[in-house]
Amino acid sequence: MLGAFLESVRLQGPVPIDVYDAATWMAVSALSEASVQAGGAPVAIPDFTSGRWLKRDPVPDTPYRLARLG
Secondary structure (H helix, E strand, O other): OHHHHHHHHHOOOOOOOOHHHHHHHHHHHHHHHHHHHOOOOOOOOOOOOOOHHHHOOOOOOOOOOHHHHO
16 A cells, blocks of 8 residues: 555555545554453544545545455
């Protein structure tokens, strides 16, 4: 993903993930640690968008679009 991001920036095209997706991905490690410390209890993933993910802009058609990879 880092390579895809850097290539997109270099080509001045749309990046494969937005800042909110990146924050969610980065939170997984910390949330996993919290779950382990709580004896394996589930830990909620924060909604960094405050619900705006429900009305996102369409995903740009890039070589890294997941729908194209499937």
